[in-house]
Amino acid sequence: MKAPLIEMRGVSKEYRGVYAVKNVDFSLYEGETHALLGENGAGKSTLTKMIAGVTQRSNGTITLDGEVIDFQNPAEALERGIAMVFQETSLVPSMTVAQNLYLGEEKLFNRLRGLYIAAQQFLSSLNFNVDPWASVSTLGAAQKQLVEIARAVRLNARVIIFDEPTATLTPEEKHYFFSLIDRLRKRGVSIVFISHALEEALAISDRITILRDGELVASNKTETFDRDSIIASMVGRSLSDELFYHKRSDEEARKPGPKVLSVENLSMGSMVRNNSFSLYAGQVTGLFGLIGSGRTETAKIIAGVLKRNIFHGGELRFMGRSVRYRQPHRAVMDGIVYVSEDRKAEGFFEQMSIAENIYMGHIVTDPPAGGIASASTQRKVTEEWSRLLHIRAINPNARIVELSGGNQQKVVIAKSLTQKPRLVIFDEPTRGVDVGAIAEIHKVIQGLADSGIAVLVISSYLPEILVLSDRILVSRMGRVVEEFSPGEATEEKIMYAAVH
Amino acid sequence: MSEIGTAQAGGRATARFRVTQESIVFLIAVVFFAGFSILLPGFLDADNILSLIQNVSILGILGIAMGIVVIGRGIDLAMVTTMAMSTAWTIALMNGGTGPVSAVLLGLGFAAVVGLVIGFLVAYVEIPAIFATLAMSTVIYGFGRLALVDLDVIYLPEDAAWLRALSGQFLGIPLPVIWFAAVALAAFAFLRFTRRGRFIFAMGDNREAARITGIPVRPMTVLQYLISSLIAFVAGMITASLLATVNIRVAQSTMVYDVILVVVLGGIGLSGGKGGVRNVVVGTLLIGILLNGMTILDMSFTVQNLVKGAVLLIAIIVDSIANPRDEQTAQQGDI
Numbered sequence: 001m002k003a004p005l006i007e008m009r010g011v012s013k014e015y016r017g018v019y020a021v022k023n024v025d026f027s028l029y030e031g032e033t034h035a036l037l038g039e040n041g042a043g044k045s046t047l048t049k050m051i052a053g054v055t056q057r058s059n060g061t062i063t064l065d066g067e068v069i070d071f072q073n074p075a076e077a078l079e080r081g082i083a084m085v086f087q088e089t090s091l092v093p094s095m096t097v098a099q100n101l102y103l104g105e106e107k108l109f110n111r112l113r114g115l116y117i118a119a120q121q122f123l124s125s126l127n128f129n130v131d132p133w134a135s136v137s138t139l140g141a142a143q144k145q146l147v148e149i150a151r152a153v154r155l156n157a158r159v160i161i162f163d164e165p166t167a168t169l170t171p172e173e174k175h176y177f178f179s180l181i182d183r184l185r186k187r188g189v190s191i192v193f194i195s196h197a198l199e200e201a202l203a204i205s206d207r208i209t210i211l212r213d214g215e216l217v218a219s220n221k222t223e224t225f226d227r228d229s230i231i232a233s234m235v236g237r238s239l240s241d242e243l244f245y246h247k248r249s250d251e252e253a254r255k256p257g258p259k260v261l262s263v264e265n266l267s268m269g270s271m272v273r274n275n276s277f278s279l280y281a282g283q284v285t286g287l288f289g290l291i292g293s294g295r296t297e298t299a300k301i302i303a304g305v306l307k308r309n310i311f312h313g314g315e316l317r318f319m320g321r322s323v324r325y326r327q328p329h330r331a332v333m334d335g336i337v338y339v340s341e342d343r344k345a346e347g348f349f350e351q352m353s354i355a356e357n358i359y360m361g362h363i364v365t366d367p368p369a370g371g372i373a374s375a376s377t378q379r380k381v382t383e384e385w386s387r388l389l390h391i392r393a394i395n396p397n398a399r400i401v402e403l404s405g406g407n408q409q410k411v412v413i414a415k416s417l418t419q420k421p422r423l424v425i426f427d428e429p430t431r432g433v434d435v436g437a438i439a440e441i442h443k444v445i446q447g448l449a450d451s452g453i454a455v456l457v458i459s460s461y462l463p464e465i466l467v468l469s470d471r472i473l474v475s476r477m478g479r480v481v482e483e484f485s486p487g488e489a490t491e492e493k494i495m496y497a498a499v500h
Numbered sequence: 501m502s503e504i505g506t507a508q509a510g511g512r513a514t515a516r517f518r519v520t521q522e523s524i525v526f527l528i529a530v531v532f533f534a535g536f537s538i539l540l541p542g543f544l545d546a547d548n549i550l551s552l553i554q555n556v557s558i559l560g561i562l563g564i565a566m567g568i569v570v571i572g573r574g575i576d577l578a579m580v581t582t583m584a585m586s587t588a589w590t591i592a593l594m595n596g597g598t599g600p601v602s603a604v605l606l607g608l609g610f611a612a613v614v615g616l617v618i619g620f621l622v623a624y625v626e627i628p629a630i631f632a633t634l635a636m637s638t639v640i641y642g643f644g645r646l647a648l649v650d651l652d653v654i655y656l657p658e659d660a661a662w663l664r665a666l667s668g669q670f671l672g673i674p675l676p677v678i679w680f681a682a683v684a685l686a687a688f689a690f691l692r693f694t695r696r697g698r699f700i701f702a703m704g705d706n707r708e709a710a711r712i713t714g715i716p717v718r719p720m721t722v723l724q725y726l727i728s729s730l731i732a733f734v735a736g737m738i739t740a741s742l743l744a745t746v747n748i749r750v751a752q753s754t755m756v757y758d759v760i761l762v763v764v765l766g767g768i769g770l771s772g773g774k775g776g777v778r779n780v781v782v783g784t785l786l787i788g789i790l791l792n793g794m795t796i797l798d799m800s801f802t803v804q805n806l807v808k809g810a811v812l813l814i815a816i817i818v819d820s821i822a823n824p825r826d827e828q829t830a831q832q833g834d835i
Contacts, residue, residue: 332714338712367695
């Protein structure tokens with residue numbers, strides 16, 4: 001067999017002590033189509049970004065044609081023929097398709113007509129139905145993706161990396177995309193594509209590599225895999241992880257209390273489509289979904305962070321009352337709080353102390369007498385929640401940025417829980433949190449349900465869903481597609497529902 | 501220090517840094533003061549010091565209004581225009597025979613409407629504050645010149661003794677200084693001790709987090725511009741009293757940049773969420789001394805503007821180095 005075109009040996013990527021990719025070997029041969037599979041956070045994107053020079057590796061070696069490479073930025077990688085097509089497009093929205101295709105190659109006097117004719121010919125040669133005159137901002141997600149792909153093809157790359165290329169495409173466009181991949185393969189281009197769609201991977205790839213928790217699980221010819229073995233590799237975990245060891249039975253699950261929230265035919269843009277489900281008091285409802293399944297968007301619509309379309313948005317009923325929140329303020333006052341997945345961007349106030357952060361939530365729903373902030377109430381509230389959530393800090397007036405991720409997350413949670421909610425939505429409550437804090441946060445979540453509050457936990461970590469939920473919902477393509485009781489749910493079943 | 505201090509309750513390292521930044525400005529102010537006192541004849545004259553303090557008071561009052569807006573991560577470029585037009589209208593009404601109470605109320609009402617409109621544009625129409633206030637400044641000026649006042653310079657009516665008394669003295673202290681102190685104290689209490697003051701800090705710190713926490717960010721934004729417009733009216737009335745005239749051409753001067761200069765120089769970051777009234781006071785001191793000294797030095801208006809512009813630029817550069825805007829690594833997709 002020929003030597004691989006790109007070879008990674010013992011490559012790791014470390015973010016502040018946390019490994020996104022750990023000691024992975026990966027080979028890409030000339031002219032092969034290589035599928036990269038794994039759960040959210042398995043390290044797929046990070047691995048490919050290291051090849052394309054978007055991020056730099058912490059350890060290990062990467063060779064191209066036997067020569068060690070160390071790209072500092074994507075431009076260097078491109079020079080050597082490695083292009084990456086991102087999940088989030090990197091097009092200039094205000095320019096036309098043709099201008100985007102030829103971005104960076106404009107001549108001093110750009111003959112626009114020639115540019116558009118060339119673009120038109122090029123796009124039709126790829127069978128892409130995109131108008132070169134259209135401004136990119138007017139295109140849908142799928143068409144943007146096509147332009148992005150066309151740009152990579154045009155640059156004559158030897159290696160093209162696609163990050164979730166088909167997530168936004170329609171079946172017809174997917175068909176074109178696969179035939180394009182086929183033609184590229186015949187031209188000797190090597191392709192890496194990251195996907196959640198197992199069928200696609202099985203259908204078009206020559207080889208499959210599976211990552212889990214940043215580590216290599218399996219890498220072999222596609223013929224040696226089938227759907228079940230892939231799913232088993234993707235989710236199989238060592239059960240030594242005690243935190244997530246306990247598998248709940250149906251008997252342990254809490255019985256549903258009164259219906260707190262019902263979502264009917266909720267829609268917004270392309271992310272949420274006719275989503276319907278209900279949440280009950282005194283229960284933890286787990287919501288699992290892969291990226292792009294619309295779970296965060298759905299949660300944000302419920303909490304008023306995003307506004308849904310007034311005509312086609314569907315209906316939300318909270319405590320039996322039809323509601324449509326334009327701002328989170330009303331939702332919070334009604335008792336719906338949302339704990340964001342991104343605590344730095346949407347969670348805490350970084351210039352404030354722990355106490356001020358927690359108290360900020362308190363004074364929204366519980367205005368102090370005369371509108372005067374009370375130092376003693378602030379102290380009392382902070383003490384109470386620091387005790388309940390085991391927030392560890394030298395002193396409550398320390399700035400929140402000085403805390404560890406787990407303690408920051410606890411402060412953000414405390415800020416929301418002081419608002420006396422009736423429905424709490426946790427979006428990835430333990431992302432970037434140390435193991436000890438995970439256990440404590442889980443305990444808090446269980447405690448909330450025990451006290452009769454409706455809890456929705458969104459997570460892309462299957463064991464977390466399984467260990468917490470009294471009821472499991474699976475979201476795919478903008479809607480809840482399946483519901484499991486804890487007894488019947490297994491990682492395989494959930495994953496199967498999420499990807500098909 | 502009070503436990504509910506918002507900006508100052510930071511960790512020790514940052515607290516030391518902040519004190520340093522503030523005290524550097526304060527130190528420079530002291531150096532300038534000493535230098536001018538020695539080198540410039542007439543600088544230390546009682547008359548000059550008096551006028552320095554008075555001029556500084558107006559700037560300081562406007563600076564406090566601007567400070568409240570900037571802490572909430574906004575900016576009000578229409579402030580000086582609002583000040584000139586609302587005051588000019590009040591005085592013009594009085595000259596036209598309207599009673600002082602209704603004239604003042606109408607002027608105050610005009611300022612309030614301006615503040616509400618700007619707040620609406622920024623909070624609900626979601627126009628960036630810098631453009632909304634810049635455009636509104638022109639609109640207010642044009643509207644005022646067209647419909648409210650027909651002269652550029654309006655003199656105070658002869659019989660308005662109470663108006664002149666606004667800039668008198670109390671126990672030897674010029675009243676404008678006392679007004680400045682009063683506005684500063686009120687703003688200090690508002691920002692530090694009230695629920696809404698807290699909200700303004702939260703919005704400037706992290707607007708999205710503030711929104712998700714349930715803070716009514718839109719009404720709060722309107723409130724900020726309402727406050728700043730009302731304070732501008734107050735500053736306008738004091739100016740009118742001091743100068744015995746209202747010159748609406750001040751709206752087209754660089755005064756609003758002086759106000760921003762005071763705020764930024766004092767250490768209120770333009771990225772919002774930090775600082776307080778103390779910063780405005782320190783910034784006001786330095787700018788006041790600088791402007792007064794340059795006037796005595798008989799620097800031309802052009803040179804003065806050049807110096808002010810340069811100082812503002814330096815202050816903003818230092819600000820952006822000391823308080824870098826959030827450099828969030830955009831972690832899109834999964835890792």
